[in-house]
Amino acid sequence: AQSVTQLDSQVPVFEEAPVELRCNYSSSVSVYLFWYVQYPNQGLQLLLKYLSGSTLVKSINGFEAEFNKSQTSFHLRKPSVHISDTAEYFCAVKRNTGFQKLVFGTGTRLLVSP
Amino acid sequence: EAGVAQSPRYKIIEKRQSVAFWCNPISGHATLYWYQQILGQGPKLLIQFQNNGVVDDSQLPKDRFSAERLKGVDSTLKIQPAKLEDSAVYLCASSPSIAGGRAYNEQFFGPGTRLTVL
Numbered sequence: 001a002q003s004v005t006q007l008d009s010q011v012p013v014f015e016e017a018p019v020e021l022r023c024n025y026s027s028s029v030s031v032y033l034f035w036y037v038q039y040p041n042q043g044l045q046l047l048l049k050y051l052s053g054s055t056l057v058k059s060i061n062g063f064e065a066e067f068n069k070s071q072t073s074f075h076l077r078k079p080s081v082h083i084s085d086t087a088e089y090f091c092a093v094k095r096n097t098g099f100q101k102l103v104f105g106t107g108t109r110l111l112v113s114p
Numbered sequence: 115e116a117g118v119a120q121s122p123r124y125k126i127i128e129k130r131q132s133v134a135f136w137c138n139p140i141s142g143h144a145t146l147y148w149y150q151q152i153l154g155q156g157p158k159l160l161i162q163f164q165n166n167g168v169v170d171d172s173q174l175p176k177d178r179f180s181a182e183r184l185k186g187v188d189s190t191l192k193i194q195p196a197k198l199e200d201s202a203v204y205l206c207a208s209s210p211s212i213a214g215g216r217a218y219n220e221q222f223f224g225p226g227t228r229l230t231v232l
Contacts, residue, residue: 004156009154032218041225042225043117043118043205043207043223043224043225043226044157044205044207044223045223046220046221049218049220051218090156090157092156096218101159101162101170102157102159102221104156104157104158105156106154106155106156107154107155107156
């Protein structure tokens, strides 16, 4: 079975500062990795994903994440955050063969203040 | 393209009462998912449908929860009777088809129904 650990429940940062949201996973088989974002009173939206190929993946709004197989990590980074990035961020994993079920971490609340 | 629709958005009930949630997936999406998101936790899959058949309901508390997708389109999730620990956001998601082998299909989520059990 797969599992995801997001050690930080809340990360407060100032606007324009860099941020890193940590994600570690556990799996005995190869997996796909995802970051979802949830804005207040909205559903989850896919932010970025790693399926194969380049280990560095990027979103259209400046976030990036790097798949590190040796450290079983998929940390999310942004060099300069905006107030509008305030949201809950969920890391998720699913095995890449057979019928696949998304397994989510507990989430990290990013709080960006002026 | 319309997204995943859910109703109601909020529901408050007393324990031992019954409640039902409705989900209409994106048109043409064969796979539908119901997740439970308890405060402070990530979403947990309750049940997954492929058209009108159940693919995975291993984490559905079947003594009180039921779900159906009779015509392979919209779906209802019911809780009867509700317990305090059922307070959560219930998310519905859909994807174009089930992903077998190494294929990947993105799941699109609705806004959720926030259930409060008093």
